[in-house]
Amino acid sequence: MKNSSPEYLANLYKNALLDDVIPFWEKYSIDEEEGGYFTCLERDGSIYDTDKFIWLQARQVWTFSMLYNRVEKRDQWLEIATHGYQFLKQYGRNKEGNWYFSLNQQGEPLIQPYNIFSDCFAALGFYQYSLATDNKEARDIAIATYQNILARQDNPKGQYEKSVPGTRPLKGFALPMILSMLNLELEEVLDTNQVQQSIDHCIQEITDVFWDSKKKIIHEYVLQDGSYSNSYEGRLVNPGHGIEAMWFIMEIARNRNDQELIEKAVQIVLDLLNYGWDEEYGGIFYFLDAKGHPPLQLEWNQKLWWVHLETLIALSKGFRLTDNEKCWKWYQKVHDYSWSRFPDPDNGEWFGYLNRRGERYTPLKGSKWKGCFHVPRALYECWQTFEELTKLQKSKQT
């Protein structure tokens, strides 16, 4: 790192967010004709596909609402959030209130509500939007969606569930992970008992059930009783996914003043990095097999933008909250890897996908899966953390 002062880093993240990344989405992603956002954007921002994916639509509502709520009351940000909110409110749900997976440009439904994460991101986006506008309807839809997620959580895919009941009853790490995020964000508006119970359950699932303290990995799937399943799903490890969940846990623990839980989350981040770091070419692997067998995912050794950004959040927060020097060493390593490869100096925003060697193999800025979310959220979170560290440093000096 050229400059590792918290002040320098706070500015680096702030400027990247406000002068580079957000302007990219402001300029290229708004569908003025049909509403909502374009997310399938080439390197230069030109649109190559017009479908509307609920995950990404709702995440962009969240991002612009969050910026409005937490950074600055810019009219343009609220307008952009409203633009997506209205499109989603009108077209996003079926009659039962379940969120579709995708719509075409005009908002007609393409893919059925088989994926409960659409609902999760819709609840996050609508609630954040309701805070920006004091919009009761947005808040009501967010709460109803949250309740619907809880009601559906034991069979989230409904009729689209392809596994035969009983033979190998797996549960996924993604659900407690996203629920902890949801509880963290919607806490104020939910029933206190319900939300505390749900948070307790999430923490327990994540840190006791999915976290394998012997192997020092997080399993993406375990059996319903919490035991290990020796199957493709059971052996699957997604280090970035686990690391992302750990900074949610750090935030929850911080709210609860639970330093022990913070320390545990930080240790898990460090363990996952030791496990997931590619010693040969650098960067964090996308998928690994817990027993070292060939992963099924042909993209297993690729280096993805969000994995590295979530890691930068987790490490900077971890260092901020524990002063653990190992966090700081790892932060610098992941910082150097990420900042030298992912940002696009010519067109703004970050590239998404590198091969094992760290070379870009697809130039897209947005797609069915990459939108206006991980990059701005990480830039915001790291900015805040380094600002806190700057203040701490100054208060120590005086």
Next chain:
Amino acid sequence: MKNSSPEYLANLYKNALLDDVIPFWEKYSIDEEEGGYFTCLERDGSIYDTDKFIWLQARQVWTFSMLYNRVEKRDQWLEIATHGYQFLKQYGRNKEGNWYFSLNQQGEPLIQPYNIFSDCFAALGFYQYSLATDNKEARDIAIATYQNILARQDNPKGQYEKSVPGTRPLKGFALPMILSMLNLELEEVLDTNQVQQSIDHCIQEITDVFWDSKKKIIHEYVLQDGSYSNSYEGRLVNPGHGIEAMWFIMEIARNRNDQELIEKAVQIVLDLLNYGWDEEYGGIFYFLDAKGHPPLQLEWNQKLWWVHLETLIALSKGFRLTDNEKCWKWYQKVHDYSWSRFPDPDNGEWFGYLNRRGERYTPLKGSKWKGCFHVPRALYECWQTFEELTKLQKSKQT
């Protein structure tokens, strides 16, 4: 190529099939305890997962029955075919006669019959097995499965279909492609009118509807009315898939003495190779976007074993049937690429997955998707073609 005489090549393929690849599966894939086959095999043949995937179970029944029927009446081959046949007959179907997608080692169903290609490979395997044994039950199940496929072909995924009816009604290239294979194999035992009608329909779909004569590509999906869909699915091109279908078409055309159709299929192979060949690193891309946009598949630039083997079949057959020198030039290029990278000189069988540069990035010999099928089928087909060419050459010399 060191030696490009048909006689040398016939021997190369024959020896690879009989002395290298088939012994690998004979040695490592038989589940003596629970029946059926292991397909998830490491480089050295050791088993890393015990699930039974219907595609691969049925394909291995086909391979060993085919060898018995076409190469030599070896008892061991028939025993191995019987071993898989009995397991599949006992555990493979639900009450409605639809084939599951996967079972656990003991044969208990894991994944529901959402995937009609399970049924297609079951029909192929069971019919080939019935020819080996004159087993009426195997033939009856094959025919019932074939009829069931025809009945389900308009909604092959049933309740598991996630697209909303009407918004963007797509149809896939894979179905007419596999149906042409099914018709080719089961022709003798099916109603003549029905099979000829089905073949005519497949040829028309493949060469008129999915083949785009302007862009010189085969679309993996088109709209129900045959028109182009500007969507991720509509833009998807899988060159190896199209090339594989073309050698099915060559075989159909050969049976019908339709030289014009043969010439057309050969020209499509050459066009797809021009389109799909990686000029920078060599090899055939896995996926491309018809408009040159970033493909959604993160593995798009990888080089897969089956793509190259199907191409070797198509080019050798194409050369044999048309004497087209372009086929021969391409054959040599793809031969050199494939034979220098895919076979494993230490442990037998072929590796499956190379990165864009042609380097191996996963050492597996078998998995959820790679089994005892593409390699032995291609080795057999090329062996036969080069034997035919050897005979032709000798008859010309005398």
